[in-house]
Amino acid sequence: MDETIQEHIHLREALIALADAHFTCSLDADGNLGPIEDGAFLSRFLGREGPHAEGVNLDQLVPERDAGILQGLLGRLAADGQARDTVHLVSRDGLCVAFTLVLLRENGNVVGVLRRHADDETRMRAAEHERLVADEVYRNAIEGITVTDSHARILFVNPAFSKITGYTAEEALGQTPSILKSHLHDQAFYKAMWQALINHGQWEGEIWNRRKNGEVYPEWLSISSVRDGLGKLQRYVAVFHDITEIKASQEKVRHQAHHDVLTGLPNRLLLKDRLATSLTHMARSGQKVALLFMDVDNFKHINDSLGHPLGDLLLQAVAARLKEVMRDDDTVARLGGDEFVILVEALESENLAIATAMRLLEAFRVPFHIKGHALTVTPSVGIALYPDDGDDAETLIKNADMAMYRAKEKGRNTFQLYTSALNERAVRRMTMEGELRKALERGDIQPWFQPRVGLRNGSVVGSEALARWIKPDGTVISPGEFIPLAEETGLILPLGEQILEQACRRVRAFQDAGFPEQYVSVNLSPRQFRQKDLVGMVERVLQRTGFDSRLLELEITESSLVQDIDQTMATLRRLREMGLAVAIDDFGTGYSSLAYLKHFPLGALKIDQSFIRGIPTDPSDIAITTTIISMAQSLNLKVIAEGVETLQQLNFILGLRCDEYQGYYFSKPLPPEAYLELLRQRKL
Numbered sequence: 305m306d307e308t309i310q311e312h313i314h315l316r317e318a319l320i321a322l323a324d325a326h327f328t329c330s331l332d333a334d335g336n337l338g339p340i341e342d343g344a345f346l347s348r349f350l351g352r353e354g355p356h357a358e359g360v361n362l363d364q365l366v367p368e369r370d371a372g373i374l375q376g377l378l379g380r381l382a383a384d385g386q387a388r389d390t391v392h393l394v395s396r397d398g399l400c401v402a403f404t405l406v407l408l409r410e411n412g413n414v415v416g417v418l419r420r421h422a423d424d425e426t427r428m429r430a431a432e433h434e435r436l437v438a439d440e441v442y443r444n445a446i447e448g449i450t451v452t453d454s455h456a457r458i459l460f461v462n463p464a465f466s467k468i469t470g471y472t473a474e475e476a477l478g479q480t481p482s483i484l485k486s487h488l489h490d491q492a493f494y495k496a497m498w499q500a501l502i503n504h505g506q507w508e509g510e511i512w513n514r515r516k517n518g519e520v521y522p523e524w525l526s527i528s529s530v531r532d533g534l535g536k537l538q539r540y541v542a543v544f545h546d547i548t549e550i551k552a553s554q555e556k557v558r559h560q561a562h563h564d565v566l567t568g569l570p571n572r573l574l575l576k577d578r579l580a581t582s583l584t585h586m587a588r589s590g591q592k593v594a595l596l597f598m599d600v601d602n603f604k605h606i607n608d609s610l611g612h613p614l615g616d617l618l619l620q621a622v623a624a625r626l627k628e629v630m631r632d633d634d635t636v637a638r639l640g641g642d643e644f645v646i647l648v649e650a651l652e653s654e655n656l657a658i659a660t661a662m663r664l665l666e667a668f669r670v671p672f673h674i675k676g677h678a679l680t681v682t683p684s685v686g687i688a689l690y691p692d693d694g695d696d697a698e699t700l701i702k703n704a705d706m707a708m709y710r711a712k713e714k715g716r717n718t719f720q721l722y723t724s725a726l727n728e729r730a731v732r733r734m735t736m737e738g739e740l741r742k743a744l745e746r747g748d749i750q751p752w753f754q755p756r757v758g759l760r761n762g763s764v765v766g767s768e769a770l771a772r773w774i775k776p777d778g779t780v781i782s783p784g785e786f787i788p789l790a791e792e793t794g795l796i797l798p799l800g801e802q803i804l805e806q807a808c809r810r811v812r813a814f815q816d817a818g819f820p821e822q823y824v825s826v827n828l829s830p831r832q833f834r835q836k837d838l839v840g841m842v843e844r845v846l847q848r849t850g851f852d853s854r855l856l857e858l859e860i861t862e863s864s865l866v867q868d869i870d871q872t873m874a875t876l877r878r879l880r881e882m883g884l885a886v887a888i889d890d891f892g893t894g895y896s897s898l899a900y901l902k903h904f905p906l907g908a909l910k911i912d913q914s915f916i917r918g919i920p921t922d923p924s925d926i927a928i929t930t931t932i933i934s935m936a937q938s939l940n941l942k943v944i945a946e947g948v949e950t951l952q953q954l955n956f957i958l959g960l961r962c963d964e965y966q967g968y969y970f971s972k973p974l975p976p977e978a979y980l981e982l983l984r985q986r987k988l
């Protein structure tokens with residue numbers, strides 16, 4: 305054997321014996337590798353298994369700074385058949401390890417021998433050890449861990465991931481973390497997350513995700529991006545833990561701090577919080593807030609005589625009843641003892657606060673059944689209003705409390721407003737409501753009749769029925785004083801029906817007494833006009849009284865007309881089908897135009913008395929009256945002038961060919977007997 309060959313083989317054997325690894329492959333002058341034999345270590349180290357290494361250029365395996373060294377090695381190999389130098393190779397994990405590389409040309413192939421530098425060997429061992437430790441940490445961590453590639457495709461998840469999300473590793477691998485999306489966050493949220501990852505390589509925060517079973521849960525998530533030794537993005541590592549329980553316990557602590565233990569109602573702290581928020585909102589919207597301070601009359605006595613456990617049960621029952629009678633939007637709070645506060649927001653007027661207080665008093669009429677005892681207790685209520693009685697929470701609570709004490713002084717089971725002027729009004733209103741109910745029951749509210757005169761021949765053609773409240777002592781109260789209250793309380797419906805029925809009965813009686821047929825006109829307030837079964841109610845009244853529907857006219861206001869047009873149209877049509885006429889009262893004071901009126905099946909139009917009053921001195925009243933009359937005629941509507949008080953006014957409307965008039969000039973509204981007398985006189 306040739307001596308040099310022999311020497312070469314020895315060298316090779318010696319090198320291989322000393323080497324950490326060796327490989328044999330073809331290598332062209334540019335450094336391209338052919339198929340590798342015996343290259344297990346190299347393949348493993350580089351992460352390029354067998355055939356994958358084929359065709360790879362050596363300079364792809366070394367960092368850029370070693371490119372010159374590699375060129376030198378290849379040059380010397382070509383020239384001398386062997387070369388040796390120190391190069392770095394970048395491992396699959398991005399680790400840069402120094403090797404002594406010896407290349408020997410042999411039978412057209414190249415044998416490569418690699419020996420790790422001692423310090424790098426230590427580093428590799430340490431890295432290997434760290435990897436083992438890390439594996440252990442991943443497996444046992446209670447935090448979920450997700451590792452993805454640079455395209456966010458999941459490469460690895462740990463057991464805690466599966467425990468938290470419900471997805472097994474097999475289900476998660478290859479997917480992206482978007483499988484966990486709860487859709488509770490908007491685009492901007494995710495955009496900010498990615499921006500932080502790009503800019504700082506890190507993002508941390510609370511996020512709502514969805515488990516495989518559909519359940520949405522909160523987690524604390526921390527994501528980092530991992531780059532290799534060359535600075536290229538390789539991985540994202542996400543670590544998260546489920547904070548459902550933490551949140552629940554935080555919520556529990558928060559709830560306990562803000563709620564009363566006995567009743568579960570908001571406590572003083574939460575009440576003040578809500579009140580402060582409410583005041584800020586209401587200051588902007590210009591609405592009122594009412595604070596009702598309530599305590600249970602003689603609670604101490606009940607507590608002492610029946611025992612505290614029963615007292616506690618009573619307080620719980622009171623809390624439940626208060627919640628039941630208040631709207632969902634109202635806050636019912638317990639300040640302690642038997643003191644409760646109700647916060648009512650967004651009030652248009654103080655009347656609603658009074659109505660709430662009355663509802664509350666009413667609710668206590670029903671006894672509380674507790675452990676076999678039927679307990680009847682009464683409340684005392686004080687009301688403070690924002691902004692009238694204070695503009696901060698503390699002042700309002702204090703003033704409502706003071707008002708509550710006044711209610712107690714007044715004899716309990718009542719309410720008091722903090723402001724005395726309001727108080728008087730409220731008390732008057734309350735008293736009047738009670739009296740009005742009684743008056744209705746007793747039939748003290750009756751129609752009076754004001755004649756309507758035909759302008760063509762000056763005869764009484766009909767009358768308007770106007771409600772009067774005749775007190776037992778004979779005092780007559782005019783409708784201006786009780787109709788608005790009846791409207792507010794809903795009493796207008798029974799009241800309206802009574803007036804209609806009595807008016808029909810009376811006018812029928814005039815006919816029965818031998819007077820010529822005449823019609824009667826009855827007012828319908830907006831609430832009456834909107835009542836569900838208006839047509840049915842009118843039909844029943846006509847039946848009961850035997851009154852001819854052609855002789856009945858209903859007066860509605862312009863405001864009734866413009867609300868819910870479809871419903872209005874349907875009601876008017878049905879009334880017309882029944883033979884009734886509908887007149888528009890107080891025309892000219894509302895919003896409707898004459899052009900608008902032509903769409904409705906109407907019979908007549910009454911010019912409001914405020915225009916007649918200005919005749920003959922006020923030019924604009926004259927102009928308005930003239931226009932209304934001529935346009936109404938062109939629409940085929942009968943025109944009636946209201947409030948004619950003087951001969952001049954009468955002459956003026958006569959000149960305009962108005963159809964009818966009514967007013968003090970001819971007669972004031974009269975009690976039925978006096979009206980009958982008037983008819984009698986006219987007949988003579």
Ligand SMILES: Nc1nc2c(ncn2[C@@H]2O[C@@H]3COP(=O)(O)O[C@H]4[C@@H](O)[C@H](n5cnc6c(=O)[nH]c(N)nc65)O[C@@H]4COP(=O)(O)O[C@H]3[C@H]2O)c(=O)[nH]1
Pocket residue numbers: 754769770771782783784787800803827828829832859889890913946947948949966967968969973
């Ligand atoms: N200054 C002056 N006033 C005159 C003259 N002629 C009549 N009046 C008054 O003008 C009002 C005309 O009634 P209205 O406009 O329907 O206005 C009525 C009507 O809107 C309402 N009303 C009366 N009765 C009822 C009813 O039974 N139901 C409903 N819903 N409202 C009614 O109360 C309002 C007021 O009624 P009243 O006080 O009876 O007042 C009546 C009448 O007494 C006059 O020459 N000069």
